[in-house]
Every structure is written in C-alpha cells, then in structure tokens.
Amino acid sequence: MPEQSNDYRVVVFGAGGVGKSSLVLRFVKGTFRDTYIPTVEDTYRQVISCDKSVCTLQITDTTGSHQFPAMQRLSISKGHAFILVYSITSKQSLEELKPIYQQVLAIKGNVEAIPIMLVGNKSDETQREVDTKDGEAQANQWKCAFMETSAKTNHNVTELFQELLNLDKKRNMSLNIDGKRSGKQSRAERLKGKCSVM
Amino acid sequence: MAWEELHAEKAEEVCVCWERPFFFVLFRGNMVRFVGLSSWRSWDLLHGDSESPGSPLAEMKPTATYCQGQARRRKNMTEFLGETNIPTPDSLGQIGGSLPGIGGGPDSWKNRAASRFSGFFSSNTGAGPFGKEADRLEQLQSKLHSYTLFGLPKVPRQLSFHHDSWEEEEEETDLALEDSWQKLLDNPEALTRRQFHQQEAIWELLQTEATYIKKLRVITDLFLCGLLNLQESGLLTEVEPAKLFSNIQEIVRLHTALWNQVMLPVLEKARRGRTLLDPTDLYHGFRTFGSRFQPYILYCMEEEGLMENMRTLLRDNELFRTYVTWAETHKQCNRLKLPDMLAKPHQRLTKYPLLLKSVAAVEGFINSVESRMRQRQERQKLATISARIDSYEAVEGSSEEVEKEYNCFDLMAPMRGISSEETRQLHLEGALRMKEGKDSRMDVYCVLFTDLLLITKPVKRVEKVKIIRQPLLIHNVVCKELKDPGSFILIYLNEFKSAVAAYTFQANSATQGRSWVDAICNVQNQHQRLCTEEVLRQQNSPKTCTPGEEDELEEEESSNSTTSSPVLRHKDQQNSSQSDGSTETLSVMDIDEPGQHQRPSPNMNLKRTGKIDSDVAPLSERGEVQQPQPTSPHRVHSGLYPEHDREAGPEGEEMDPQCRSLSMDSAYGTLSPESLLRELQPQPAKARRERETVRPRTRSRKRQK
Numbered sequence: 041m042p043e044q045s046n047d048y049r050v051v052v053f054g055a056g057g058v059g060k061s062s063l064v065l066r067f068v069k070g071t072f073r074d075t076y077i078p079t080v081e082d083t084y085r086q087v088i089s090c091d092k093s094v095c096t097l098q099i100t101d102t103t104g105s106h107q108f109p110a111m112q113r114l115s116i117s118k119g120h121a122f123i124l125v126y127s128i129t130s131k132q133s134l135e136e137l138k139p140i141y142q143q144v145l146a147i148k149g150n151v152e153a154i155p156i157m158l159v160g161n162k163s164d165e166t167q168r169e170v171d172t173k174d175g176e177a178q179a180n181q182w183k184c185a186f187m188e189t190s191a192k193t194n195h196n197v198t199e200l201f202q203e204l205l206n207l208d209k210k211r212n213m214s215l216n217i218d219g220k221r222s223g224k225q226s227r228a229e230r231l232k233g234k235c236s237v238m
Numbered sequence: 239m240a241w242e243e244l245h246a247e248k249a250e251e252v253c254v255c256w257e258r259p260f261f262f263v264l265f266r267g268n269m270v271r272f273v274g275l276s277s278w279r280s281w282d283l284l285h286g287d288s289e290s291p292g293s294p295l296a297e298m299k300p301t302a303t304y305c306q307g308q309a310r311r312r313k314n315m316t317e318f319l320g321e322t323n324i325p326t327p328d329s330l331g332q333i334g335g336s337l338p339g340i341g342g343g344p345d346s347w348k349n350r351a352a353s354r355f356s357g358f359f360s361s362n363t364g365a366g367p368f369g370k371e372a373d374r375l376e377q378l379q380s381k382l383h384s385y386t387l388f389g390l391p392k393v394p395r396q397l398s399f400h401h402d403s404w405e406e407e408e409e410e411t412d413l414a415l416e417d418s419w420q421k422l423l424d425n426p427e428a429l430t431r432r433q434f435h436q437q438e439a440i441w442e443l444l445q446t447e448a449t450y451i452k453k454l455r456v457i458t459d460l461f462l463c464g465l466l467n468l469q470e471s472g473l474l475t476e477v478e479p480a481k482l483f484s485n486i487q488e489i490v491r492l493h494t495a496l497w498n499q500v501m502l503p504v505l506e507k508a509r510r511g512r513t514l515l516d517p518t519d520l521y522h523g524f525r526t527f528g529s530r531f532q533p534y535i536l537y538c539m540e541e542e543g544l545m546e547n548m549r550t551l552l553r554d555n556e557l558f559r560t561y562v563t564w565a566e567t568h569k570q571c572n573r574l575k576l577p578d579m580l581a582k583p584h585q586r587l588t589k590y591p592l593l594l595k596s597v598a599a600v601e602g603f604i605n606s607v608e609s610r611m612r613q614r615q616e617r618q619k620l621a622t623i624s625a626r627i628d629s630y631e632a633v634e635g636s637s638e639e640v641e642k643e644y645n646c647f648d649l650m651a652p653m654r655g656i657s658s659e660e661t662r663q664l665h666l667e668g669a670l671r672m673k674e675g676k677d678s679r680m681d682v683y684c685v686l687f688t689d690l691l692l693i694t695k696p697v698k699r700v701e702k703v704k705i706i707r708q709p710l711l712i713h714n715v716v717c718k719e720l721k722d723p724g725s726f727i728l729i730y731l732n733e734f735k736s737a738v739a740a741y742t743f744q745a746n747s748a749t750q751g752r753s754w755v756d757a758i759c760n761v762q763n764q765h766q767r768l769c770t771e772e773v774l775r776q777q778n779s780p781k782t783c784t785p786g787e788e789d790e791l792e793e794e795e796s797s798n799s800t801t802s803s804p805v806l807r808h809k810d811q812q813n814s815s816q817s818d819g820s821t822e823t824l825s826v827m828d829i830d831e832p833g834q835h836q837r838p839s840p841n842m843n844l845k846r847t848g849k850i851d852s853d854v855a856p857l858s859e860r861g862e863v864q865q866p867q868p869t870s871p872h873r874v875h876s877g878l879y880p881e882h883d884r885e886a887g888p889e890g891e892e893m894d895p896q897c898r899s900l901s902m903d904s905a906y907g908t909l910s911p912e913s914l915l916r917e918l919q920p921q922p923a924k925a926r927r928e929r930e931t932v933r934p935r936t937r938s939r940k941r942q943k
Binding site: 047056082083085096098100102103104105107108109110111113114115117118 | 541542581582584585586587588589605608
C-alpha cells in the first residue's frame, strides 16, 4: 500500500468518453478542448498544502485502461484517493463504474477510510440520462461523496479536487498554498520552469 | 509509386532484421537520414555505438564497440547532467585502456573499477574497502556527487554483455520531432477537417511514443545504470536490479525498434516529400504488435512485485533511499518518482487501443496480457485457498499403503475436461450441518469450486481444514431442495449413474440453503458450458491452425479476442503480403481468412471482458458466452465485404455506439487506418458526400464530441 507521505495520489477512473482527461486537464492546466481530445499524459503533479506543509498532489489519469481490470488493479493499489467519473449523458457509463468500485473495494478492503468521489461529469449537457438523485443514490450506497461537474464550463472542477482532499481525515490538505512559500515549493516551481516538456 | 518502393524496402528490412540483427544496422544506416540530434541526447547505455558502423567487424568485436561507445556515452552523460566539465581525451583514453579484456572474473572487474575510480575522482574520500556501515553513506554520497560532476563513468557490463545488445540497433535513435505536424507541410491550411484530425492523431501517436521512449530511458540510463555503477564499486550490492526493473531493457529495446522500423520511416517519408503522414505504413508496422510487444507480458506480471520490492527498499535501506532521491532530482524525471516511472509501461500499453483504433493486433495482444494477469490472480487466490487444506481424510481406517500415496488432494491440479487456461474458482463456502445415512448430524464446512465440491471439517489449532469426504465432481452431483427450510440433499453418482453417496445438508437459514442450491445449480451449468467449449475448441483447433501457431492461438483464444486468428496469420505472412499496395492491406486481413468465419467456436467472437464485473461475479467473468457482445457479428461480417466495397463497408456498423466501448467512439481522431486512408487521397467531393450518407452514425457521433 502507498506510504510515501510526501505524495498524495489520486487515481481517476471511468468508462471511455466520460471526460476523465478533460477534468484532469481542466484542473491542472485550466484548459478545455472541445474537438480533439488527445490521449493525455498519465500522471500530473500539483503542489498542495498538507498539514501546514507542502506536498504533491499526483493525479493519475487512467484513460484507456477501463477495459483491462487486471492492469487497472495496478493503479488502484498505488492510489490514496479515487475519483470515479461517469457522464450524466450515459447511464451505461455509471454502470461501468460498478466493477471498478468493486475492485477498489476488493483491493483496499474497507473503503470508508478511503476518499472516493463519484462524479457526474458533463453537467452542462442537456440530454441527461442520469438524474442527479440517481448519482446521489449510488454514492449513498457506496458510502462515498458525490458531485456533478462540467469540465467544459469549469463547473465544480476545483471544488471536486478540494472536496476530495477534505474527505481524507488523516491529513489536512488544501489546494491553496497560503502566504509564505517554503523552500520546497520554490524548488518545485523552478523545476517546473526548466521542464519545458521533452 | 515511390512509396510503394519504399514499402517494399521496408518489408525487406524487417526480414533482414529478424534474421541477422546487426546487418540491419548497416542496411538502415543507408536508409535513414538523420535530422539534427535531439536536445535530449541519448547517452544510450543499452545499445552499443553508432560511431563505428562502417565495418561489420567492428560491430562484432565487443571490445571495440565497448570502448568507443563508452567515450561517447561519457560525454553525453555529462551533457545530460547539465555540466560543462567534459573529460579530456586523456581521461577517455584511460577508460579505454583500462578495459582490454572482457574475460576477467567479477572480482578483478570490481577491483579495476574501484582503482579506476580512485584515479579519476581524486576528490573521493578514499576508494578502499567500504567496510564500515557508517562510511557507506558517505561513500555513496561522494560517488553520487562525482557522477553529478563527471557523469556516470562507464557502461556496466551487465548491460552490455548479458544481453548481446551490442548486436542490435547500434545507432543512436533520433527522437526529435518538429513542434507540430503542420511544419511538415507547405500549406496545412488546405487540408479538410478530417485530414487535419487524422494528421493530428498520427502526430499524437508519434509524439507520445517518442516521449515514452525518453521516459523509459530515464529509467534504464539513469536509475538502472547508476545502480549498476554503484554496484561495481561495491555499494548497494544487496539490491537485485532484476527485482526492481524486471525486463525494462527489453521494453526499451522493443520501442526503439518500433520507432526505428515503423514510426521513423513514416516521419521521414513525410519530411522528404513534404506530404501527409501515411497511416497505412503505421498500420503495417502495428500488425506485428503481438510479437513485438511480448516483453510486456513479463513486465506487467512482475510490476506488482517490483513496486513491493521498491517500497521495502525505500523504507528499510537508507543507502538505496539516498540513491533514488539523488536520481529523482534530475530534471529528466519531470518531478516523477521512480515508482511512477515504472508504472508507465502498463499505462502506455492500455493507451494504444485509443491511439490506434481498429488495428486489431493491438487489442488482441493487450487482451492476452490482461488475461494472463487475470489468470495469475486467480491462481494466487486458489493457492491461498489450497494452503488452507490441512489433510485428506476421506477414507476411513486407511492402511499405510493408502496413507502414503493416495491420501492427498491437489486443488491446484488442472480441471478435467476444461481448457487449461481456466482456473478453478471459489464460488461459495460456508458452514453447514451434514447428515449421512443414519449417522447423526455433524458440523461441516463446504467449499464449492468451478468443478467440484469439498466437504471439510475445521482443524482448530492450525486454522485449516481437512477433507473428510471424497471430493465431489460437480457434474456427478444431483442437488435437490428438501421440504425443511434451508435443507437440501446431494446425491453423488458414479460413472454408471448409480448413487454412491447421499448427503443431507442443513443450512442456518432458509435463505442460506437457497443460496447453496442456486450456487450449485449455476456452477453446474457453467461447468457444462466450459466443457462444451473445450470440446468445440479441440475439434476446431486442428483445422484452423498449423502446429506452429497452436500455442499462440490458444493464448489469444483465452482472451476471447475476436481478431486473434488474422493477427497470428499475418505475423507469419508479413513479409510476403506487406509489399502489396497499401490500399488493399486493410481488408487483406479479413479476406485472407475465410477459415475464420467458418469457425463455429463461440468464444472466438467474444471480447470485452472488462465490462463484466470481475469481483462480484467471477462466474460471469468468463461467461462471455452468455453475453455475446454485439461487436463480434459485425466484425465477422466485415470479412465478407469485398475490398472495393469498403466505401459502404463495415466501418459504420462496426462502430455502432451500442457495440463499441465508449472510449473507442469518443477518442475522436484516433487512428482508424481504414477511414483515415481515404483522407490521404483526395477524392471527388461527390464521392465523399456519398460516403457521408452511407455512414451517418459514425459521423454524427464524431460531431457530438
């Protein structure tokens, strides 16, 4: 099980096309692409505040893996927290989360201590197939949190990640790094500046 | 056409490369034009040397390659680490000079390494024996410091000689790409929207591949190489590289080969002719996906173990932690931790289907990795259960003759009459009260598996169970519910269908009794189906495959891949069929395979195991037969369409939103060679309009995106 205290790993799961990558990209880069969605990077990093110091929020986008549960398993065992995304325009996409949830349950044992957020994405769409209350009901059943988002309109995206961090009772985390900049952060930023992507 | 010639050449190239790896270098040396070196210099430690390709003899002499390669690498490593301090030619000469013989034992090697170190890095606090534990950390830090200043000093022999890698891919791989594919064209604005997306998709494949190779090389060239270097100096010798990195070198090698043999040629062709990137060339390259990507099976299987080992080391071994932390600070790591980087291969693997929609070989192969991993998980589960069985005591008053040889039961043994790919699974277990004949009831613990039922009794002191009745083959069991709530009877039949035993069971509650009866019934049905499948498979496999292919075919079948058979065939046929005109190749796959469509075996047409709840209902995980995915009939149909019909062809049907997984539909712009191909050749507007009306579903869904 993960234990590196300096890292907080969030794994994003969901069927294809529900907007996992869009959510992550919106959160990390603040952008949204309507037309061509690239098969994005696997891992993103963001500096956050944790227990009054700075740590790294690491987001793993599992795009492409939803058909391969045995490989998905590898991602689950690494994760501290999970975002399960479906699209409100597809009942099927909510259905496809069920085995994923079961897998998280099987690998992590007791899920109550593990932050999980069920996310209905594409809340800007009008052709809704999954009602908000259906999502809520599912979340109740899974004893996890629930939220509807839109990566397109940037609705609830930052909130989603902040809420997820709040769910972790073992540490006190926040997306905002207030006031003073610790040496570590500036180093991270310096690195970031240098890494103009290979 | 010019590209046809190139194509033929490429087929030859592949052929040559398979047979004699090092000729390939020379051949390619003439073919591939180098375009500026990447700013990320490849101080590639895996592969030998690109500076001496002139004579085949040089390639064959490890010593020569080794020394020259080292000089280059040393220089590049320094650049890599961002230092301007380049070693003088003298010091390079020293390295070369100190390595005349390869044959020395490990000890002499180590000593030489140590003494060389002390000569080089006089700032070292002494390169003597690292006896004291307290000194080791200091030693390590000073070594790391010197690496930072001067670069990793040499190629560890483990990398260069254990794998004969000096024979292959000797050249420095050129991973440099333009900022955008649009730079390849004179006026990209003139492209249609679809062409634009197509080029974007191909570009993404190339770009992410190059990035991925660079990331992999950070693992091998920094982490692995650094570790091996330290080990040469007697540090961190307790760490086993294979348990941290598995076969990552093979993965790097396969991707380098893929790049050089498949992707770079496409890129070069476009660069030379200022033309569009041609997806058909890529398509051919990816048809060999299954054989190229074999190393992934081992890697994915071992990944969990690697991570576990890594965590243990990071927690318990301060030296190792120091080393990894040092390596992770290099900017090439992009702030990622080593475990993150080691997870890349499986992440990358699962993305190919998105990048290469409808290159069937790809999905077939990944399914085979997936199914191998799943099988292993199932076997691990079974082994855990098997370990709980303490003894076999089904025969009363057994004599010594019985005792020794026959009082045993192997739960791990393959199931009879069922494909060996299947693993025995636990379906239900629990406490019941059993009554046999006139005896009084006794407490038993029953365990129901795919093909059998065990009646056991707990052995308290060891928390295990002993088997107290003969294992019941599930297909010889007759199960009937009795009037008393929660009770049922099992009648066990022998080969003559005569009863040989009867057991009455009483569950704690009516519901529990019910669930036992249901479970036994379900397992019986499923068992029956598995047996039928196996019989069919055995009937069919001799007809449809040649002896050489059989093993692989079985493997693919187990993953229920729709496409396994064409894939396998074309692996063998690639050399002959690839040089056909590119426009035909897409459907060649189907047309060549009349046998495939006649095959009645049901499991050949099924896939998408991932949709099925794997943990809650292990039964259904393998039960695709019950839930045939609608994809398959379409796929099979596609073979019936003659090549020239593909305008109205299968693509639209195949992509029926109900059938295809959402991700396939939504990954707009991913590579579907069949459709993309059309965009390459400008067509009359009329024809295009017709196509659109023929395949409205495809188009409209894409627009939604």
